[in-house]
Amino acid sequence: MPKFANDPKRTTWLSTPKDTDFPIQNIPFGVFLTRDDIITIGTRIGDYAIDLGALHQLGYFEGVALTDDIFLQDTLNDFIADGRKTWRAVRNRIAKIFDAENAELRDNADHRKTVLFTMDEIEMQLPVLIGDYTDFYASIEHATNVGTMFRGKENALMPNWLHLPVAYHGRSSSIIPSGIPIHRPQGQKLPAGAENPIFGPSRLVDFELEMAFITTAANTMGEPIPIEEAEEHIFGLVLMNDWSARDIQKWEYQPLGPFLAKNFATSISPWIVTLDALEPFRTESPKPKKELLPYLQFNGKKSFDINLEVAIQPKGKKETVVCHSNFKYMYWNMSQQLAHHTVNGCPVNSGDLLGSGTISGKTPDSYGSMLELTWRGEKPLKLNEGGDRKFVEDHDTIILRGFSKNKDVRIGFGEVSTKLLPVYKR
Amino acid sequence: MPKFANDPKRTTWLSTPKDTDFPIQNIPFGVFLTRDDIITIGTRIGDYAIDLGALHQLGYFEGVALTDDIFLQDTLNDFIADGRKTWRAVRNRIAKIFDAENAELRDNADHRKTVLFTMDEIEMQLPVLIGDYTDFYASIEHATNVGTMFRGKENALMPNWLHLPVAYHGRSSSIIPSGIPIHRPQGQKLPAGAENPIFGPSRLVDFELEMAFITTAANTMGEPIPIEEAEEHIFGLVLMNDWSARDIQKWEYQPLGPFLAKNFATSISPWIVTLDALEPFRTESPKPKKELLPYLQFNGKKSFDINLEVAIQPKGKKETVVCHSNFKYMYWNMSQQLAHHTVNGCPVNSGDLLGSGTISGKTPDSYGSMLELTWRGEKPLKLNEGGDRKFVEDHDTIILRGFSKNKDVRIGFGEVSTKLLPVYKR
Numbered sequence: 075m076p077k078f079a080n081d082p083k084r085t086t087w088l089s090t091p092k093d094t095d096f097p098i099q100n101i102p103f104g105v106f107l108t109r110d111d112i113i114t115i116g117t118r119i120g121d122y123a124i125d126l127g128a129l130h131q132l133g134y135f136e137g138v139a140l141t142d143d144i145f146l147q148d149t150l151n152d153f154i155a156d157g158r159k160t161w162r163a164v165r166n167r168i169a170k171i172f173d174a175e176n177a178e179l180r181d182n183a184d185h186r187k188t189v190l191f192t193m194d195e196i197e198m199q200l201p202v203l204i205g206d207y208t209d210f211y212a213s214i215e216h217a218t219n220v221g222t223m224f225r226g227k228e229n230a231l232m233p234n235w236l237h238l239p240v241a242y243h244g245r246s247s248s249i250i251p252s253g254i255p256i257h258r259p260q261g262q263k264l265p266a267g268a269e270n271p272i273f274g275p276s277r278l279v280d281f282e283l284e285m286a287f288i289t290t291a292a293n294t295m296g297e298p299i300p301i302e303e304a305e306e307h308i309f310g311l312v313l314m315n316d317w318s319a320r321d322i323q324k325w326e327y328q329p330l331g332p333f334l335a336k337n338f339a340t341s342i343s344p345w346i347v348t349l350d351a352l353e354p355f356r357t358e359s360p361k362p363k364k365e366l367l368p369y370l371q372f373n374g375k376k377s378f379d380i381n382l383e384v385a386i387q388p389k390g391k392k393e394t395v396v397c398h399s400n401f402k403y404m405y406w407n408m409s410q411q412l413a414h415h416t417v418n419g420c421p422v423n424s425g426d427l428l429g430s431g432t433i434s435g436k437t438p439d440s441y442g443s444m445l446e447l448t449w450r451g452e453k454p455l456k457l458n459e460g461g462d463r464k465f466v467e468d469h470d471t472i473i474l475r476g477f478s479k480n481k482d483v484r485i486g487f488g489e490v491s492t493k494l495l496p497v498y499k500r
Numbered sequence: 501m502p503k504f505a506n507d508p509k510r511t512t513w514l515s516t517p518k519d520t521d522f523p524i525q526n527i528p529f530g531v532f533l534t535r536d537d538i539i540t541i542g543t544r545i546g547d548y549a550i551d552l553g554a555l556h557q558l559g560y561f562e563g564v565a566l567t568d569d570i571f572l573q574d575t576l577n578d579f580i581a582d583g584r585k586t587w588r589a590v591r592n593r594i595a596k597i598f599d600a601e602n603a604e605l606r607d608n609a610d611h612r613k614t615v616l617f618t619m620d621e622i623e624m625q626l627p628v629l630i631g632d633y634t635d636f637y638a639s640i641e642h643a644t645n646v647g648t649m650f651r652g653k654e655n656a657l658m659p660n661w662l663h664l665p666v667a668y669h670g671r672s673s674s675i676i677p678s679g680i681p682i683h684r685p686q687g688q689k690l691p692a693g694a695e696n697p698i699f700g701p702s703r704l705v706d707f708e709l710e711m712a713f714i715t716t717a718a719n720t721m722g723e724p725i726p727i728e729e730a731e732e733h734i735f736g737l738v739l740m741n742d743w744s745a746r747d748i749q750k751w752e753y754q755p756l757g758p759f760l761a762k763n764f765a766t767s768i769s770p771w772i773v774t775l776d777a778l779e780p781f782r783t784e785s786p787k788p789k790k791e792l793l794p795y796l797q798f799n800g801k802k803s804f805d806i807n808l809e810v811a812i813q814p815k816g817k818k819e820t821v822v823c824h825s826n827f828k829y830m831y832w833n834m835s836q837q838l839a840h841h842t843v844n845g846c847p848v849n850s851g852d853l854l855g856s857g858t859i860s861g862k863t864p865d866s867y868g869s870m871l872e873l874t875w876r877g878e879k880p881l882k883l884n885e886g887g888d889r890k891f892v893e894d895h896d897t898i899i900l901r902g903f904s905k906n907k908d909v910r911i912g913f914g915e916v917s918t919k920l921l922p923v924y925k926r
Contacts, residue, residue, distance in 0.1 A: 205631075205672060205673055206671055206672050206673050211756060221755075224755075232754045232755055233690075234688075234690075234697070234751055234752055234754065237688060237696070237697050238688055238697075238752065240752070240755075240756055240759075241756065241759050242668070242669070242756035242757050242759055243668070243669035243670055243671055243759070243763070244669055245632055245669055245846060246631060246632050246672075247631055247632050247721075247846070247847045247848065247849050247852070248721060248846055248847055250721070256721070256722070256845075257722040257845055259844035259845055260724070260843060260844060260845075261843060261844050262660075262663060262664055262793065264659075264660075270663070270790070271660070271663050271664075271793070272793075273793045273794070273795060295673075295674060295676070295682070295765070296682070296683040296764075296924040297924055297926065298686070298924070319844070322844070325660055326660055326664065326666070327755070327756075328658045328660065329647075329650075329658055329666075329753070329757070330637060330666055330667070330668035330753075330757040330758065331668050331755070331756040331757025331758075332756065332757075333666075333667050333668055333669070334840070334841075334843065334844040334846065337669070337844070337846045338722075338844040338845050338846055339721070339845075364696070367688065367697070367698075367699045368699070369699060414760070415760075417686060417687060417760065418685035418686060418687050418745070418748070418760040418763070418764040419682075419683055419685055419686075419764050419765075419924055420671060420673070420674055420760065420763045420764055421673045421674055422673065423673050426673070498722040498723055498724070498845055500723065
């Protein structure tokens with residue numbers, strides 16, 4: 075039997091769909107409500123959700139150093155705080171339990187009934203209590219596109235952009251898991267040519283295709299994290315849709331950055347795929363265009379090759395995929411982001427979420443937002459069903475998907491799917 | 501015996517210093533570590549800290565609808581979530597227990613010994629687990645001063661400033677209570693005339709004189725809070741020092757706002773003074789210079805007259821008060837801030853912290869930051885002891901104080917005091 079969770083040769087006794095995002099090599103972590111209305115920490119193989127709290131109570135983690143209640147919690151924060159050694163031991167054990175050759179659980183119908191759920195029996199929750207949420211602006215293509223639209227081609231990138239990973243703090247309270255619908259936000263907008271703003275529904279609601287990583291307790295206040303240690307503090311990644319209201323954003327964002335244009339909703343995929351599971355998909359980062367200060371210089375492959383796509387599904391219609399991008403396009407990688415975030419001593423805790431910013435590629439079909447895809451609405455997108463789109467319309471569902479694949483294995487994220495409802499009525 | 505906590509005629513059987521910030525009419529809430537190393541929720545009268553957990557266990561809250569463990573917690577979040585009716589009932593009961601005419605606790609030496617602590621026996625903690633921290637930019641004098649320095653007099657206020665309370669999201673993880681020292685941050689700075697940034701200690705570390713309010717669970721996602729209901733969701737206020745590194749800020753803040761220049765530390769005073777206790781100090785807000793959109797219009801007195809001051813104390817020297825300001829100078833009041841924050845449906849939770857932004861007045865001695873007081877270092881401040889200051893120096897302690905006073909009563913906040921240590925060494 076293979077020893078490590080990542081071994082591509084391992085097969086499982088669970089029946090899994092061909093090309094699933096969740097083969098036995100993935101073993102992501104999430105939190106779900108079971109058919110008995112109990113919240114538990116779990117993992118997923120194929121289309122089965124696995125109750126890790128129940129598995130632990132049944133003794134399947136014997137020999138792994140874990141507290142009794144580590145999986146019987148509403149969030150993964152404590153488990154994540156236990157550190158990388160524990161995450162690895164648990165993933166390796168789960169792989170072993172579900173290995174095709176291991177009869178222990180496979181041949182115990184009572185136990186299987188207790189720990190296995192089909193996906194339609196459960197309800198995914200937010201996987202972590204997010205203490206702080208930071209969003210970067212790490213794709214040079216996205217920053218250039220947006221900068222060109224807002225400030226013209228000459229001033230597209232601010233002078234600081236090539237020297238540091240620009241970021242801002244976001245709102246934790248409006249981060250929701252996939253499946254929760256949101257309302258079109260209202261706010262102040264300045265009509266073209268007007269002197270005074272008006273109030274009303276945003277007419278330019280947009281998605282942003284992002285990924286985000288979740289940290290463990292990383293440092294004490296005052297202490298920077300050196301770039302070469304950064305990955306030790308990264309638990310895993312999710313897909314993220316950073317909902318944006320472009321008309322509200324344009325009027326409010328000077329001089330302190332986006333606020334109400336962003337904090338009405340941010341959606342994430344519910345399964346955290348560990349950095350360990352993504353190990354086979356390491357790749358080179360884009361070459362820096364300026365020499366970096368030492369604290370941002372790194373060795374080795376710190377980017378990850380993760381295919382990303384966005385689909386729009388109008389109400390009652392088939393979806394249209396409108397964007398294909400890749401996580402590896404990010405100019406600033408996660409190690410640089412975490413090193414920069416803490417270089418001033420800012421403390422990072424277990425369960426913090428650090429978003430990539432919109433991930434756009436070089437070609438127009440790889441742009442990660444409607445703002446860029448339609449170039450501010452000038453070139454509407456043609457959907458296969460449901461008409462054209464300049465921005466997101468009421469009752470549209472936006473679906474982000476992501477996966478890594480090589481000849482041996484596919485490691486995916488599933489999806490984050492969010493429907494936009496009309497303005498909230500009291 | 502007076503019925504309500506605010507009654508200025510009430511006296512207490514506890515001996516309290518003349519002109520204390522914490523007369524029996526104040527009854528703030530905080531969290532502290534007792535001499536027995538137990539964390540409890542408490543209040544303060546004069547120089548006594550009172551263990552509300554112990555008082556409750558001894559039966560002193562009989563008849564007030566409270567769960568048994570409401571005060572035996574590490575944070576005030578659950579108590580705050582119980583709502584204004586509960587806060588008022590508890591304050592009224594505490595006033596009664598310590599009323600000069602009430603013999604119940606006064607004459608019970610055993611009980612007194614259990615619930616009363618002197619301030620030097622305890623260690624104040626953060627009063628709430630801060631889910632989200634927002635900082636406004638609500639003083640027109642501060643925004644004008646900073647805008648003039650950064651962009652010139654003509655462009656000092658951005659076009660949006662008079663139409664909405666500008667704000668940005670801050671970092672919760674680096675919010676600390678009074679008494680915890682911080683380290684001088686390092687980061688990227690662009691030397692004058694240089695093309696490329698350098699890395700090193702910030703040379704322009706600054707305080708910002710602010711107040712902040714703490715909310716209860718206010719709305720569900722999607723639902724705006726009408727301005728006339730906003731105060732129902734405000735539990736109370738603290739003093740806040742929003743530490744800033746001006747050289748880091750200048751280089752990084754475009755286009756998404758301040759990040760590392762702010763998130764290394766934010767200090768707050770540990771006792772939350774309730775909005776109820778501040779009721780006698782309501783006052784008019786500044787008259788709006790532009791007609792406001794309906795959701796920001798209000799009736800009545802929504803500002804509060806709170807005297808504020810900042811002192812610098814060099815190591816081993818006497819302090820010098822360098823600034824006198826007032827919370828009432830804020831152009832945008834708390835009701836406007838909360839209505840604006842939620843107008844897009846952004847959810848506000850129990851324990852969220854909303855800062856005012858630097859509170860500057862019209863006269864140079866009322867400016868709430870070193871940046872303004874020394875006008876970017878051009879006019880150093882003369883201290884009574886310890887030399888001149890352009891910005892904060894290593895081993896300086898910055899002390900913010902605040903109180904309201906009329907002929908009947910003084911309601912104060914105590915202080916938030918933070919020492920700046922040199923750059924962190926690993």
